[in-house]
Amino acid sequence: MEVALVRVTQDGRSQRVVLSKQQTVLGRQESCQIRIPTAGISRRHCEIVIEDGSITVNDLGSSNGTFLNQEKVTTHPAAAGDLLSIGGQVFLIQVNGDPEEFEPEFLFEDGLPEGAMNTPSATDAPRTPAPKPAGGIMDESSMMDFDFDDADDDEQPPL
Numbered sequence: 291m292e293v294a295l296v297r298v299t300q301d302g303r304s305q306r307v308v309l310s311k312q313q314t315v316l317g318r319q320e321s322c323q324i325r326i327p328t329a330g331i332s333r334r335h336c337e338i339v340i341e342d343g344s345i346t347v348n349d350l351g352s353s354n355g356t357f358l359n360q361e362k363v364t365t366h367p368a369a370a371g372d373l374l375s376i377g378g379q380v381f382l383i384q385v386n387g388d389p390e391e392f393e394p395e396f397l398f399e400d401g402l403p404e405g406a407m408n409t410p411s412a413t414d415a416p417r418t419p420a421p422k423p424a425g426g427i428m429d430e431s432s433m434m435d436f437d438f439d440d441a442d443d444d445e446q447p448p449l
Contacts, residue, residue, distance in 0.1 A: 293340050295324070295374070296382040298394035298401070306384070314338045315350070316376065330354050330377025338368070345383065347374060357403045373401030 297305045307324065316324045319333040326335075332352040339346045345368040349356035357375040358366050368374070370385035380401035382392060 292386050294384040298380050298397045300398045302395040304394045312340055328377055335376050360403050375401045
């Protein structure tokens with residue numbers, strides 16, 4: 291079973307990362323398998339556990355909560371097409387490529403909990419480098435920083 295998170299944005303963009311481990315921690319901390327460097331995300335915000343053909347989302351005591359399909363959860367099963375929202379960011383859960391087609395801007399709106407559109411973190415993401423493995427002592431092949439750079443690649447100066 292291939293499980294992926296697809297970050298969807300208000301302006302219709304998306305970014306996909308496959309979860310290659312049984313347990314994936316999302317948060318701001320560099321030791322997280324998926325690092326999301328925004329203010330609304332706790333250091334260790336939530337985890338996604340893939341086990342025996344099922345997916346579970348667990349909040350790790352985050353300050354702003356973990357939402358699945360706009361409902362605040364502590365521990366909850368997840369499925370293909372569910373929307374995970376943390377710190378004003380929205381992620382589509384894909385299982386074996388399902389759902390295959392989607393409209394990111396509509397999913398973004400549908401995935402945010404009520405009132406979240408007015409929070410700065412829902413619309414103003416900080417700029418970070420493109421996705422790359424994070425450093426540390428963990429298996430680097432499973433670590434990813436989400437790209438929050440709003441500029442087009444063509445506008446970037448050559449390195």
